[in-house]
Every structure is written in structure tokens, then in C-alpha cells.
Amino acid sequence: MMTFDPAVKEVMTWRRSRFFRSEYELQVKQQLVAFFRRTGFFNWQAEIYEGEERNVPVLEYRRSGVFHQKVSVKPLDYRFSQVSKPIPVSLRGELWLELDNGRTYHFRPTNFWQTRWALTDEREQECLTFQRSSWGFGGKITINNAELSQDELLFLIYTTWCIVIMKMEDQAAAS
Numbered sequence: 747m748m749t750f751d752p753a754v755k756e757v758m759t760w761r762r763s764r765f766f767r768s769e770y771e772l773q774v775k776q777q778l779v780a781f782f783r784r785t786g787f788f789n790w791q792a793e794i795y796e797g798e799e800r801n802v803p804v805l806e807y808r809r810s811g812v813f814h815q816k817v818s819v820k821p822l823d824y825r826f827s828q829v830s831k832p833i834p835v836s837l838r839g840e841l842w843l844e845l846d847n848g849r850t851y852h853f854r855p856t857n858f859w860q861t862r863w864a865l866t867d868e869r870e871q872e873c874l875t876f877q878r879s880s881w882g883f884g885g886k887i888t889i890n891n892a893e894l895s896q897d898e899l900l901f902l903i904y905t906t907w908c909i910v911i912m913k914m915e916d917q918a919a920a921s
Contacts, residue, residue, distance in 0.1 A: 768911075839855055875887070
């Protein structure tokens with residue numbers, strides 16, 4: 747498992763690992779942190795794997811609905827937070843993420859083209875910022891707030907990364 751230095755703003759990079767497959771890699775300083783794999787076409791499902799092995803998924807996502815989308819998050823690792831009910835996602839990709847520990851986060855695009863995103867906490871402080879490349883093959887994630895626990899931070903990174911990829915693929919399919 748990757749650990750982050752709380753004194754430094756870490757920049758993570760993600761990219762599509764295979765051109766014709768919905769698989770993405772997340773890296774910090776050229777070291778693989780996580781691997782995203784989407785399965786299914788009509789019933790959108792995705793799994794996040796940690797580390798190089800890619801044997802056992804740590805999180806599982808399922809999307810339901812077309813215009814009123816909801817994403818269900820199933821932690822497969824005891825370290826991660828629980829989300830008891832499906833998360834409603836707007837057509838623009840905006841969502842309110844409410845964890846079972848009582849914390850809430852707001853995730854939203856910050857520009858019209860949905861290439862920049864921000865995750866803010868209850869006090870409207872930015873925890874994470876996403877910058878997607880213009881061609882949709884990757885991007886950068888910047889960790890802005892280190893007041894979160896390591897496991898909660900990873901859970902938020904993985905979940906919001908999944909939403910960005912989901913919306914990016916929706917835009918590609920619509921065009």
C-alpha cells in the first residue's frame with residue numbers, strides 16, 4: 747500500500763493502460779498505486795485493484811440508471827469507509843458523498859468541459875483536484891488537504907477517480 751507524505755502536496759498521474767480496453771493505472775512518482783478495470787457494457791461495473799499483482803479487488807462499483815444515475819460502492823477491504831446507500835450522480839457528474847462515519851464531501855466539475863474537478867469537505871476546503879487530459883487518456887490528481895486518514899483519503903481518491911472515468915466514457919459514447 748502506498749503512503750503519502752502529509753507535509754507535501756502529492757501529485758498522482760493516471761493513464762489508460764490499453765487503448766481499446768477500459769483499464770487505467772494510477773501512479774505516484776512512477777510507482778503503481780492502483781488499477782481500474784471496467785466490465786460490462788449496459789450494466790456498468792468497475793473494480794479497483796491495489797499494487798502490481800491485480801489479484802483481488804479492494805473496491806467494486808456498480809452504476810444504475812440512465813438519466814438519474816446512481817453509483818453503488820462496495821468495499822471489499824476492511825480499511826475502506828462504508829457508503830450504505832447508492833450515490834446519486836447528476837448528468838454533469840456532481841455528487842454528494844456521505845460516508846457512514848458522518849463525513850460528507852461534494853464532488854463537482856469546475857469547468858464547462860468537465861476536464862477539471864474538485865472534491866471539497868463540509869467546510870468547502872478542497873481535498874482533491876483532478877485535471878483530465880484533453881484527449882481523455884489520463885490526467886493528474888492533486889492531494890490538497892492532508893487532514894484525512896490514509897484509508898479515507900485512498901477511498902476518496904478511488905471513488906472520485908471512478909466517477910471521472912465514468913463521466914469521461916459517457917461523454918465519449920455520446921459524441
